[in-house]
Amino acid sequence: MAEIRFLLNGREVTYVGDPGRSLLTVLREDFDVTGPKQACDGEGECGACAVLLDGEAVRSCLIPVGKVAGRQIITIEGLGSDERLHPLQQAFIEYGAVQCGYCTPGMIISAAALLLRDPRPSRRRILEELGGNLCRCTGYHAIIAAVEAAAAMMRGETPPPPALPYHADGRPYSAPIIGKRLTRVDAVEKVTGRARYAEDIKMPGMLYAAITRSPHPHARVLRIDTTSAERMPGVVKVLTAQDIPGHNDLDDYSLDEHVLAFPGDSVRMIGDAVAVVVAETMEQARAAADAVQVEYEILPHTFDQEEALSPNFPPIHAGGNILDSYEIHFGELEPAMARADLHLETQYETVFLEHSALERETVVGYWDENEVLTLIAGTQEPHWARDFTAWAMGLPPERVRVITPPMGGAFGGKQDPWPVIAGALAAYYVRRPVRLAYTRHESFNASPKRHPYRMRYRIGARRDGTLTGLHLRILANTGAYDSAGRWIPQYALVAGGGPYRWEAVDAVCHAIYTNGPKAGQMRGFGTPQSMFALECTLDELAEQLGMDPLELRLRNALDGQTTTFLGYPPAETFAYRECLESIRPHYQAALAAAEEYNRRHANTPWRRGVGLAGMWYRFGKSGDPRCPAEAELREDGTLAFYFSAPDYGQGTSTVMLQIAAETLGIPVEYLEFVNADTSLTPDSGIQGASRSTYWVGGAVHQAARTLKEQIFAMAARCWRRRRTSSP
Ligand code: FES
Ligand code: FES
Known part of the structure; x- marks a missing residue:
């Protein structure tokens, strides 16, 4: 135990506890400062946890909190505010450098440290300095442009304007809102660290869950012994397949997949799940998950599809x-x-191929005051996840609610309902809030991949x-x-x-x-x-x-x-x-440029070539063709839209409001919305297969049009009444 004082975003704070805990854990869990994110396993690989320590950018996951006594820490929350954004925060918004936003706090902090030392950094210097910060969404170009623009602003210069969307022939878009540059509706909360992703949510009395997973690619489970895990400090519950109150499967999402392997069943991949452990702290839950004793009979395995087909x-x-x-x-x-x-x-x-969304699979589960099992989960399919969870928990769907908070990327990987079901199982029994967050290694092993x-x-x-x-x-x-x-x-x-x-x-x-x-x-x-x-x-x-x-x-x-x-x-x-x-003229120009380069570099080993590929793509999915969205004129005069198109960085919330605003003929700022909450929003169908803007956007457009017609009809009736009743 140690008592450690330091300045956190300009305020003196005191931490009492283990000086060896990482600064990141202490900031997030003890001080509820959740701007710094954890995207790797605290191994210094992702940069999402960067903070300023006496003006230098450091990876807070690698710094024991004991090392910061008497020093000054600035996180993204301390860099600027909603009312007074730091130039970097402003530039990240204006230059479109924010998508899911999970990397953004670390990226901005690293850039801030650079600009403190070098107000006129070269592009190469920016690349070097941000080289340790991973972004899965943006492709980095917009981030580099934003850092250059912020540097110019801080020098008192006017940066070049951000690129505007144009038609292919160079004409600007003529629609009032769609196609115009617009601040993402969630941009400010993401650049200030205010956005609360699932792993940032903390609730009173919250417990932590961890999964016992198979280390073998193929084995039969002979025996599961949970007794030593149950006796470990802080352990509240150890759950195995026999505790699943409903069905131990994923219904028709995955025809043959168990939630947990039971004795006699097989585990079929490294990371296959055997038990769920719930404990007072994350560290205790993970230690106890490792202590669950599973006896396996090793079976032959293969990773090769041809070998799997061989008769032997x-x-x-x-x-x-x-x-x-x-x-x-x-x-x-x-x-x-x-x-x-x-x-x-x-x-x-x-x-x-692994999706590698910076945010790992995370669920917070709890029973609400109406006895509804509620899951706050980064999932692409809240209504599907609700139904599959209800199936596994043996509950009617109306007793399960899935709320999708901001998500740190998905790329298809967060359609898998397994993490939501596991989080639900933990909360089902302990009747206290529980957070389940995969480690990065778990995410690599146990989340679905590209075939x-x-x-x-x-x-x-x-x-x-x-x-x-x-x-x-x-x-x-x-x-x-x-x-x-x-x-x-x-x-x-x-x-x-x-x-x-x-x-x-x-x-x-x-x-x-x-x-x-x-x-x-x-x-x-x-x-x-x-x-x-x-x-x-x-x-x-x-x-x-x-x-x-x-x-x-x-x-x-x-x-x-x-x-x-x-x-x-x-x-x-x-x-x-x-x-x-x-593309013919561009292709021919590229060929000519490559030829010229190769001619000039004939005496070097370097050559340039030009690639060309086409494709067609099945857009949308078969299934229920209905796609509802709702619009509401509230009694206080605000207009609200309800739809399910989880925003994992691709900007669906902004897109839906653009469509609604364009249809209604009013600014986006006048609109409110609720997105992807199974108790409040209709099931707008799956979020994938490039269908959201077309399908859900179409539904939002129709809802807005219907609402507009009703408002006009009501206004006409009121107008008529006033005219007929006036003397
Ligand atoms: S570098 Fe610190 S969490 Fe990844
Ligand atoms: S915006 Fe960088 S990881 Fe999503």
Whole structure:
């Protein structure tokens, strides 16, 4: 125990406790200063926890609090305020450097330290200084521009204006609101550290949950002994599969996945869950989760989809190692191949990809005063998560509420309801608020990944580049569980033929179980892998034909008249050919520039090349075509919109208000909104597949239009009454 005094954002504070605890933990848990974030496992890898220590940017996760006695700490909360933003905070807003905002406090603090030392930093210097701060959303360009602009402001200069959105032909947008530069509705709270993400929420009497996970990729659980874990300090509850009050599965989200493995069941991947431990502190919960004793019988494992299919490999699931399959047959393949002058065979392979949202999977669960099990969770699908949680808890859906706070990125990875169910299970029993936050290592092991594909192409083409036949075989690795992987074969094959005319197609895809991490949803679900292989194959073909890659694609591009290999013509909005034509001048300029560079650097090992690839993408999802949103004129005259389009940094809240404001013909500032709370907002459908702006935005537009008509009708009635009643 030690007593440590230091200045925190200009105020003297005293910490009493273990001097070895990290400054980050003390700031967040003891002083409720949650601007500094934790995005790695406190290993100094992400920079999200940066604070100023006597004017120097430091990673607060690496500093024992005992080291800051008598020193001055400034966090993002102390740098500026809503009323008086620091130039960096202002510039981050104006230059669009804030998306999910999870990296933003650390990024701004690191930039502030740089500008304290160097008021005119070069771009290289900015890059070096921010090199340890990871951002998953922005691509860094806007951040660098914002730092340069802030530096100029602080020197009393006028920075260049931020880029404005324009039509492709250079005309500015003419609509009053849509297409105009607009401050994100959540920007100020994100640059000041005021935004409260799930892991920032602290409630009186809150407990912490941790998960006991399998260290083996494949094993049978023989015995689970929780007695020593239950005796550990601070432990409140240890839960296993037998404690699940409803169903120990994820219903139809993931056909074969348990919530927790029970004795006799198998764990099928590293990180598969066996128990949930709840304790007074996070450290106690994690220590006790490690102390749960699980006896395993190790089973053979594979991470390779081909090996999983071999007759000698044992089934990973009772029904065998093929989760699902899909086939597309169009025309007569072998005659089409016979009409070709050239045949090409290729094989391409992709690997598991991790979303790496800076915010890790986090849930805060509690029973509210009406006995509703409430989950504050970074999830892309609050209504789905509610229903799957209700299923697992054996509760009617109306006794479960899911609230989505600001989210630190998702990229498809936060569609998985598992963390919400686990958080709910913990809160269900202890009847106190509980926070479950994955570690980064857990997130890597146990969250869904992008499916690896092994793709074998055999294509035929005539000498003039006309494609004839496509023979395609794809083995998609869905890892240990379904996790929506059963839809993958369809997506893989539709993308696998691309936006091109084929005389005949014979394509088959299997989604295969292995003992890799469960593969699930990731942006562009199922599509980029096949597009990558197809476009590389077309480049190989162009090379063999001695043909320009753009001309090869133009020769075969679908247009509105063609029947696709799916058996129907493309939608009327399809304009792949026009798209290719429009890039032609840019492509040719890039080729000329590369040639010039290579000529000038002929005596060096460096060369430049130009890449070209096309794609088509299945937008939206099948299922319930309804997509409701609601609009309200409140008694106090405010206008409010209710919809479910969780904002994980892509800006859906702002977009919906833009649409509403444009429809109503009033400024965005006049509007209020509630987004993604299952007790307050309608189920606007899934948040993914690039559908939100079109579908939910369409619903918001209709709600706004209906409300406007009703307001006008009411105003007309009032006006008539006044006129008829006036003397
Ligand atoms: S660097 Fe400190 S939490 Fe990642
Ligand atoms: S805005 Fe940087 S991680 Fe999201």
